[in-house]
Amino acid sequence: MFGTPTYQAVFFLVAVLSLIFIFLLGYTFWTRTKNKYWNRYGRKFKDMFTPLIFDYVDSARKSNDADAVVKKVTRRIQDIELFIDLVDNMTEILSGDDRQKLRWLINNPRIEHYYRKKLNSTRRGDQLLACVYYAKSGVVELKVAVELFELCSSKNIKVAFGAAKALQSSTNHEMRFYALKDFFLRKDATELMIGELLHLFHHNSNPIYQTSDQSLKQLLLDKNIRKERKEIVIKYISHHNFYEYSTFLHQYLQKILYRPDNKSLIKHLIAAIGVLRVEEAALLVRNYAVYPDPDLRVCCVEALNQLGGEENLLFITTMLLDIEFDVRKRIIQTLVQDPDDGHLLLEKFMLTHLKFITKIWSSDLQSHDMFVIVNKLQSITQGIRIASANKKQHLKSTRP
Amino acid sequence: MSKKDVVVIDDDELTCMLIRRILEREFKFNIVSFKNGLEGLEYLENHNPDLVVLDLMLPGKNGFEILKSLRKREEFKNTKIILVSAKSNSSDIERGFDLSADEYVTKPFQQQEFVVRIKKLMRAS
Numbered sequence: 001m002f003g004t005p006t007y008q009a010v011f012f013l014v015a016v017l018s019l020i021f022i023f024l025l026g027y028t029f030w031t032r033t034k035n036k037y038w039n040r041y042g043r044k045f046k047d048m049f050t051p052l053i054f055d056y057v058d059s060a061r062k063s064n065d066a067d068a069v070v071k072k073v074t075r076r077i078q079d080i081e082l083f084i085d086l087v088d089n090m091t092e093i094l095s096g097d098d099r100q101k102l103r104w105l106i107n108n109p110r111i112e113h114y115y116r117k118k119l120n121s122t123r124r125g126d127q128l129l130a131c132v133y134y135a136k137s138g139v140v141e142l143k144v145a146v147e148l149f150e151l152c153s154s155k156n157i158k159v160a161f162g163a164a165k166a167l168q169s170s171t172n173h174e175m176r177f178y179a180l181k182d183f184f185l186r187k188d189a190t191e192l193m194i195g196e197l198l199h200l201f202h203h204n205s206n207p208i209y210q211t212s213d214q215s216l217k218q219l220l221l222d223k224n225i226r227k228e229r230k231e232i233v234i235k236y237i238s239h240h241n242f243y244e245y246s247t248f249l250h251q252y253l254q255k256i257l258y259r260p261d262n263k264s265l266i267k268h269l270i271a272a273i274g275v276l277r278v279e280e281a282a283l284l285v286r287n288y289a290v291y292p293d294p295d296l297r298v299c300c301v302e303a304l305n306q307l308g309g310e311e312n313l314l315f316i317t318t319m320l321l322d323i324e325f326d327v328r329k330r331i332i333q334t335l336v337q338d339p340d341d342g343h344l345l346l347e348k349f350m351l352t353h354l355k356f357i358t359k360i361w362s363s364d365l366q367s368h369d370m371f372v373i374v375n376k377l378q379s380i381t382q383g384i385r386i387a388s389a390n391k392k393q394h395l396k397s398t399r400p
Numbered sequence: 401m402s403k404k405d406v407v408v409i410d411d412d413e414l415t416c417m418l419i420r421r422i423l424e425r426e427f428k429f430n431i432v433s434f435k436n437g438l439e440g441l442e443y444l445e446n447h448n449p450d451l452v453v454l455d456l457m458l459p460g461k462n463g464f465e466i467l468k469s470l471r472k473r474e475e476f477k478n479t480k481i482i483l484v485s486a487k488s489n490s491s492d493i494e495r496g497f498d499l500s501a502d503e504y505v506t507k508p509f510q511q512q513e514f515v516v517r518i519k520k521l522m523r524a525s
Contacts, residue, residue: 050414054421057511092486093415095508 038078045082049073053090057101066104070111080114081129088136106137119147124159127151131162139170152179157188161197168200176201177215184219184229194232202236217248227261231268238272249273250281258291267299274303282307286315294324301327305334310341317345320380328380336387346384353377404522405447408433409440409466410455410484415507419453419484419514426515427522437461441469448475451518454501456485456492467499480521484509 049072056069073083084106091102105111111133119130131151139145151163160183167179180201183189202216216237220230237245253269256262270288273281282304289300301319304312313335320331335342357374406429410416416433423429429451434440438460444452452470456463463483470476482503483496496504503517 046413050417051421054418089414091508093412093418093508094511096510096513098511099508 041078042082045079046086049083049086053087053102053105056105057090057094057098060101060104063104063107066101066108067110069105070108073111075114077129080111084111084133084136103137106133112137116144119144119151124156127154127159128162131159131166134166135162135169137169139167139175145170145172145175149179149182152182157186157193160186161189161193164197165200168197173215177218180215181219181222181225184225189229191228191232194229195236198233198236216245220248220252227265231265234265234268234272238275241276243276246273246276246278247280249276250278250284253281253284258288263293263296267296270296270299270303274306277307279307279309282309282312286312289315289319294327297324297327298330301330301334305338305342313338313341313345317349320349321376329383332380332383332387336384336391343388346388350381350384353381403428403430404451405429405449406431406451406453407440407444407447407449408453409435409437409458409463410453411435411458412455415455415484418511422511422514423453423518427518435459437463437466441466444470444476449479451522452479452481454481454483456483456487456496464495464499467496467501471500480524482518482521 049069052069052072056065060066070083073079087102087105091099094102115130115133115137118126119134121127121130131148134144134148139148145167148163148167152160152167154160154163164179164183168176170176180197183197184194216233219225219233234249237249249269249272253266253273256266256269258266266288270285273285285300285303285307289297289304291297297319301316304316316331316335320328332346335346357377404427406423408416408419408423408431410419410433413435416435420431420433423431432443432447432449434443437458440454440458441461444466454463454466458466463485467481467483470479470481480502481500482505483501484505484507485492486507488506493504493506502521505514505517
């Protein structure tokens with residue numbers, strides 16, 4: 001029985017599975033032990049260096065004073081990484097002169113030299129480590145910038161992103177802009193990467209804020225940059241309430257021709273115009289509100305509601321007879337939520353049309369076409385009632 | 401003059417260490433520190449320190465809750481409470497002062513500034 005081929009096959013399978021199981025068990029045990037060791041090592045490293053760095057912060061007067069602390073860090077990759085992490089965490093607690101002293105540690109020539117070598121390495125892991133370091137320490141030397149620009153064109157998106165991020169720490173505006181633009185031109189960059197890079201490029205506290213403002217406009221006007229990327233820039237502008245772009249966004253919308261491939265960009269622009277309340281663009285948005293694309297009309301309704309004003313709200317109310325259910329629904333929702341005259345306009349609409357319906361029922365004008373119109377009006381008035389009731393219920397439940 | 405007692409409640413080890421260092425170096429206070437809001441509050445059930453340094457984002461119980469429960473108790477009427485947080489929203493700062501915190505320090509801070517604020521507080525007491 002034991003010599004049968006079936007038994008041999010089962011035995012072989014069990015043996016192989018047992019070996020795999022033992023290997024996985026051993027591997028898990030080994031990785032856990034390794035992690036435990038490094039965690040313990042990290043804690044000891046922290047315990048040893050934290051007081052040392054605090055003492056250094058209290059006593060340091062010039063950048064050379066950092067040498068004494070940095071000399072104590074061995075040249076092992078783990079030690080240098082732990083040291084940089086520790087100093088980085090401290091910069092989150094300390095500000096002013098203390099923070100400047102911590103920067104002296106990060107920018108110390110011994111450490112910089114170590115990462116410069118990593119930057120020249122052909123290993124991706126090393127290149128990434130160097131990029132992370134330069135993003136923290138700042139790119140000062142032209143040689144480093146040149147090497148980072150080379151990495152920006154790497155086939156590996158992670159390395160290219162790391163290098164572009166590192167270049168954003170430079171004080172040279174041109175350098176930052178070209179790194180950003182190069183990354184925008186890549187096909188493999190994700191929306192999140194673009195957003196993060198844009199934020200690093202344009203953050204408020206930077207003294208080059210005024211010039212970077214011009215650069216975002218250049219990005220939007222660049223014909224080589226894909227429309228999806230431009231949409232991210234527009235979203236970024238509106239989410240951060242950059243009102244200084246209002247006129248530019250209006251002019252930009254005027255310039256773009258309505259084509260199927262421009263539809264999404266136009267929608268983003270209209271949404272941004274609504275958020276930033278670019279009142280001078282209201283007429284243009286109202287023009288787009290009668291275009292055949294229902295998504296675009298919904299977008300216009302929202303923007304016009306955000307722009308506010310009697311004229312825009314009246315315009316939205318006239319759109320209540322729109323052919324698309326989604327558009328009508330959105331109009332009712334926005335007008336019901338409107339804190340000013342929205343509700344009054346809906347009430348007026350209901351009263352006028354109810355009178356019209358009563359007149360139709362009592363007259364001899366009843367026809368199939370009339371019946372369709374009356375049905376639509378009844379559906380709209382019912383929608384208004386439901387939305388109003390929902391709002392009342394919501395207010396009741398949120399009232400303390 | 402007897403040493404003043406200070407309780408530091410902050411889950412961030414580095415912040416805790418830094419505050420301890422500053423207080424020991426500048427004021428020679430007796431310092432007890434906790435990383436958890438509940439543990440800190442439990443300690444404060446039986447102790448009445450002169451100063452409490454409190455982080456807002458804490459595991460167990462957040463800083464606002466601890467501040468609220470301390471201020472309800474009569475024995476903590478004269479205890480100075482400093483909130484230390486990375487939250488720098490005006491609404492958080494306002495809430496802290498509404499709950500009668502004596503100071504609000506936002507992270508990152510300068511050591512010297514922290515010392516000056518504590519000196520001012522302790523003088524007032």
